[in-house]
Amino acid sequence: xxxxxxxxxxxxxxxxxxxxxxxxxxxxxxxxxxxxxxxxxxxxxxxxxxxxxxxxxxxxxxxxxxxxxxxxxxxxxxxxxxxxxxxxxxxxxxxxxxxxxxxxxxxxxxxxxxxxxxxxxxxxxxxxxxxxxxxxxxxxxxxxxxxxxxxxxxxxxxxxxxxxxxxxxxxxxxxxxxxxxxxxxxxxxxxxxxxxxxxxxxxxxxxxxxxxxxxxxxxxxxxxxxxxxxxxxxxxxxxxxxxxxxxxxxxxxxxxxxxxxxxxxxxxxxxxxxxxxxxxxxxxxxxxxxxxxxxxxxxxxxxxxxxxxxxxxxxxxxxxxxxxxxxxx
Amino acid sequence: xxxxxxxxxxxxxxxxxxxxxxxxxxxxxxxxxxxxxxxxxxxxxxxxxxxxxxxxxxxxxxxxxxxxxxxxxxxxxxxxxxxxxxxxxxxxxxxxxxxxxxxxxxxxxxxxxxxxxxxxxxxxxxxxxxxxxxxxxxxxxxxxxxxxxxxxxxxxxxxxxxxxxxxxxxxxxxxxxxxxxxxxxxxxxxxxxxxxxxxxxxxxxxxxxxxxxxxxxxxxxxxxxxxxxxxxxxxxxxxxxxxxxxxxxxxxxxxxxxxxxxxxxxxxxxxxxxxxxxxxxxxxxxxxxxxxxxxxxxxxxxxxxxxxx
Numbered sequence: 001x002x003x004x005x006x007x008x009x010x011x012x013x014x015x016x017x018x019x020x021x022x023x024x025x026x027x028x029x030x031x032x033x034x035x036x037x038x039x040x041x042x043x044x045x046x047x048x049x050x051x052x053x054x055x056x057x058x059x060x061x062x063x064x065x066x067x068x069x070x071x072x073x074x075x076x077x078x079x080x081x082x083x084x085x086x087x088x089x090x091x092x093x094x095x096x097x098x099x100x101x102x103x104x105x106x107x108x109x110x111x112x113x114x115x116x117x118x119x120x121x122x123x124x125x126x127x128x129x130x131x132x133x134x135x136x137x138x139x140x141x142x143x144x145x146x147x148x149x150x151x152x153x154x155x156x157x158x159x160x161x162x163x164x165x166x167x168x169x170x171x172x173x174x175x176x177x178x179x180x181x182x183x184x185x186x187x188x189x190x191x192x193x194x195x196x197x198x199x200x201x202x203x204x205x206x207x208x209x210x211x212x213x214x215x216x217x218x219x220x221x222x223x224x225x226x227x228x229x230x231x232x233x234x235x236x237x238x239x240x241x242x243x244x245x246x247x248x249x250x251x252x253x254x255x256x257x258x259x260x261x262x263x264x265x266x267x268x269x270x271x272x273x274x275x276x277x278x279x280x281x282x283x284x285x286x287x288x289x290x291x292x293x294x295x296x297x298x299x300x301x302x303x304x305x306x307x308x309x310x311x312x313x314x315x316x317x318x319x320x321x322x323x324x325x326x327x328x329x
Numbered sequence: 330x331x332x333x334x335x336x337x338x339x340x341x342x343x344x345x346x347x348x349x350x351x352x353x354x355x356x357x358x359x360x361x362x363x364x365x366x367x368x369x370x371x372x373x374x375x376x377x378x379x380x381x382x383x384x385x386x387x388x389x390x391x392x393x394x395x396x397x398x399x400x401x402x403x404x405x406x407x408x409x410x411x412x413x414x415x416x417x418x419x420x421x422x423x424x425x426x427x428x429x430x431x432x433x434x435x436x437x438x439x440x441x442x443x444x445x446x447x448x449x450x451x452x453x454x455x456x457x458x459x460x461x462x463x464x465x466x467x468x469x470x471x472x473x474x475x476x477x478x479x480x481x482x483x484x485x486x487x488x489x490x491x492x493x494x495x496x497x498x499x500x501x502x503x504x505x506x507x508x509x510x511x512x513x514x515x516x517x518x519x520x521x522x523x524x525x526x527x528x529x530x531x532x533x534x535x536x537x538x539x540x541x542x543x544x545x546x547x548x549x550x551x552x553x554x555x556x557x558x559x560x561x562x563x564x565x566x567x568x569x570x571x572x573x574x575x576x577x578x579x580x581x582x583x584x585x586x587x588x589x590x591x592x593x594x595x596x597x598x599x600x601x602x603x604x605x606x607x608x609x610x611x612x613x614x615x616x617x618x619x620x621x622x623x624x625x626x627x628x629x630x631x632x633x634x635x636x637x638x
């Protein structure tokens with residue numbers, strides 16, 4: 001679009017049309033007006049996402065992270081493709097902490113279970129917790145952030161103080177207390193609830209400040225002038241234009257939730273021992289760090305790679321979606 | 330300024346009551362009867378149970394119990410630990426150790442984070458910058474207990490450079506490895522934040538003015554660029570205090586540092602719920618206090634903050 005303004009025929013023909021005797025120039029004489037008319041209304045919004053995509057697809061980190069996430073998702077959904085060895089039964093104490101052998105590439109845990117199989121089957125647990133938590137943080141974060149940012153005033157004061165209360169309890173510590181309360185109900189759902197209930201204020205804060213920035217834009221004023229209701233403006237104009245940082249923080253929250261689950265399981269207040277979880281396996285393996293470090297290292301590597309994939313995706317998207325950050329590279 | 334201080338204090342009050350009420354409510358909802366649990370396997374005398382219930386105010390409604398508890402906090406009474414010791418006594422013994430550990434960690438992460446971030450920011454897009462960014466991304470992705478175990482194995486067991494667990498009295502040389510572990514994640518964050526801030530400041534008009542006045546880089550970098558880049562870093566250190574507390578719990582547990590975090594760690598793995606709740610409350614109050622103090626300082630340093638409504 002910008003080409004028309006800089007070196008299009010309009011600028012060359014400008015002086016001659018001034019000297020013309022026509023009072024109103026025809027469309028052909030002033031292609032500039034034609035060009036302005038041809039600009040699509042939502043051009044600006046498309047540009048943010050289009051620019052971001054153009055930037056992303058040139059960056060190797062983006063493709064590495066996406067590839068890893070795709071792989072992790074496939075492993076989580078179809079563990080049967082990757083291993084036929086059951087993770088939790090067919091464990092023989094005679095294999096305790098044994099090294100790798102044919103069919104068992106990573107060796108055995110203290111209880112003689114196959115480490116590779118346990119890692120493959122633990123992927124689903126980590127990913128489910130991450131996904132359930134971000135559904136919760138997005139729901140509460142958008143609800144609180146949108147209302148407090150857009151309506152301001154006393155609504156903002158009340159909602160922000162509620163957010164402050166939840167924000168002021170580091171969410172792993174809060175989840176420790178919740179999981180102690182729910183000690184009888186240890187499952188993917190309860191642990192996600194414990195983490196998600198205290199992790200949403202981060203999303204709310206990001207959205208609130210972004211809405212503060214967007215809500216005084218001209219297009220919002222135009223919609224108000226056209227008589228659109230406040231709520232409709234929020235839904236149709238303000239939210240879609242302030243969602244980019246929410247997507248970024250949500251990706252990072254997914255990584256944080258996976259770490260939180262592993263930390264809670266590591267502390268012994270996470271998953272029940274019947275559920276496959278990397279944190280549980282790390283917890284079980286820590287006493288044998290001196291004699292059998294591999295039982296601890298392999299689940300740690302799986303955990304770190306998963307977290308790395310989501311953190312890199314979040315960071316690379318943040319840089320792509322934020323023009324200021326893009327300029328800093 | 331007085332108005333700002335007052336406003337900030339007034340804001341802290343509902344958060345204080347909200348967080349303590351929330352945590353206290355969760356304890357209230359905990360399964361099991363604490364009085365019956367005191368007797369273990371034996372069947373207690375009902376009259377004795379009633380007497381104990383009255384002594385611990387457990388016969389009162391929830392909100393009354395809560396205010397009795399809050400009153401205790403203001404008198405420095407956080408209750409009794411599982412082994413019957415006053416929590417305030419345990420704190421007095423363990424807090425100095427944690428404070429020492431945290432202090433070393435903060436010095437490490439602030440010094441190296443700002444140094445590496447500054448160099449990377451000044452060499453934007455060059456070899457050093459690209460590598461420090463990549464290393465930072467990897468360090469951020471490593472959960473703290475993974476870093477702790479790897480450090481414990483490599484430096485403590487394999488190379489034997491440090492003792493894998495901390496000895497009695499927690500001497501400084503034993504605390505260096507746990508402190509480094511504790512500092513790792515935040516080091517990467519501070520490095521990235523400093524880098525971003527340095528790049529932004531370097532593009533400002535006053536930096537160009539300083540260069541065109543003919544000032545040397547040796548003066549411009551520390552005085553003009555670095556000092557003006559540090560404001561977001563200072564804010565981050567305050568927000569990061571919560572991460573430090575959680576990190577200290579896990580690190581102290583793994584390295585067996587006799588501090589506040591380890592006490593919480595042991596209580597968690599043994600399932601001693603009342604002790605867990607007391608220590609979580611203490612940590613949350615500490616976190617609130619640190620953030621309040623930093624906000625007040627921040628208002629003192631940057632007048633713009635004071636006038637924002």
